[in-house]
Amino acid sequence: xxxxxxxxxxxxxxxxxxxxxxxxxxxxxxxxxxxxxxxxxxxxxxxxxxxxxxxxxxxxxxxxxxxxxxxxxxxxxxxxxxxxxxxxxxxxxxxxxxxxxxxxxxxxxxxxxxxxxxxxxxxxxxxxxxxxxxxxxxxxxxxx
Numbered sequence: 001x002x003x004x005x006x007x008x009x010x011x012x013x014x015x016x017x018x019x020x021x022x023x024x025x026x027x028x029x030x031x032x033x034x035x036x037x038x039x040x041x042x043x044x045x046x047x048x049x050x051x052x053x054x055x056x057x058x059x060x061x062x063x064x065x066x067x068x069x070x071x072x073x074x075x076x077x078x079x080x081x082x083x084x085x086x087x088x089x090x091x092x093x094x095x096x097x098x099x100x101x102x103x104x105x106x107x108x109x110x111x112x113x114x115x116x117x118x119x120x121x122x123x124x125x126x127x128x129x130x131x132x133x134x135x136x137x138x139x140x141x142x143x144x
Contacts, residue, residue, distance in 0.1 A: 008037065008092055010119075016086045017094065020078040021047050022071075025104050027122045028094060029130055036095040038133040040126050041075060042103050066101040075099070096136065098129040 010028040017026045017039070024044035030037045045062045051074070052065045059065040076097060083093040104110035109121050123130070 010037075013037065013083075013088065013092055013094070014117075016082060016088060017079060019086075020075065020082050022051065022075050022078060027104070027117055027119075027126070029123060029126075031130075031134060034134055034137070035091065036137070037092070038096045038098070038130055039079075039094045040100055040122065040129065041097045042100050043071070043075070063101045066099045072097060072099055096133040098126065098133060100126075 008030050010030065013028045014026050017023055017028070022043050023041055025042040027040045028037055029039065043066060048065055048071065049062060052059050052068070052071075055070070057065075057068060057070065059068060065071060076094075079094050079097070102108065104117065104122070106113050106115075110118055110125065112118060
């Protein structure tokens with residue numbers, strides 16, 4: 001991925017973000033017409049359910065918990081802190097996330113048998129969500 005002449009290695013950023021306690025899996029995506037990254041995050045179910053209980057938020061299950069706006073806020077805050085701690089540049093910091101409750105697996109075709117992300121399939125599967133995240137912010141083209 002390139003932004004304004006800068007090359008961004010998604011795998012490097014994913015390896016940093018996987019350190020975030022709430023994140024079980026992450027797919028980082030960058031559109032070359034945008035100046036920032038977005039990500040699809042599969043939270044760690046055990047960590048999320050403990051966090052929800054500790055916060056006193058009434059959710060009946062993991063899927064419902066993933067839809068809670070406070071979880072997204074929490075994970076984005078952790079991403080920002082982790083990115084800064086690990087020396088990522090501003091253009092390498094994920095600005096928005098979509099929270100997915102279903103893990104990426106070889107069964108759903110989103111990872112290989114050795115658990116490597118299948119980027120084209122992930123991009124296709126989450127195309128609507130990725131477009132939605134980018135639509136919240138002005139594009140590079142609209143600034144020209």
